[in-house]
Amino acid sequence: MDTKQLYSGPPNPPPTPPPTPPPNPPPTPPPTPPPNPPPTPPPTPPPNPPPTPPPTLHPTLHPPLHPPLHPPLRPTLHPPLHPPLACFN
Structure with a gap:
């Protein structure tokens, strides 16, 4: 029997090796937390206001409305x- 090879196209190329995975990147260091801000000092209370002076009595701003109703009392005439x-001490 005559054995003829059937033409089946070009020969199969050699199998392609699987692609090489890229190398692992170096591990990322954890992010550095920001430094703590300095502690806030407590608020300074406002200074105490100076003590209020007592109110000054104003002198009378008008002249007397009328003359005295009677003359000054005379000294007592009896002992x-x-x-x-x-x-007593």
Whole structure:
């Protein structure tokens, strides 16, 4: 029997090796946290206000409305009824 090879196209190329995976990148270091801000000092309380001086009494701003109703009282004309009281210390 005559054996003829059937033409089946060009011969198969050699198998392609699987692609080489890229090398692993070096591990990424964890991000550095930002430095802690310096502690905030407590707020300074406002200074105490100076003490309020007592109100000044104003002198009368107008003249008297009328003259006195009677003349000043005269000194008593009779002697005192009793001697002055003794002071007890």
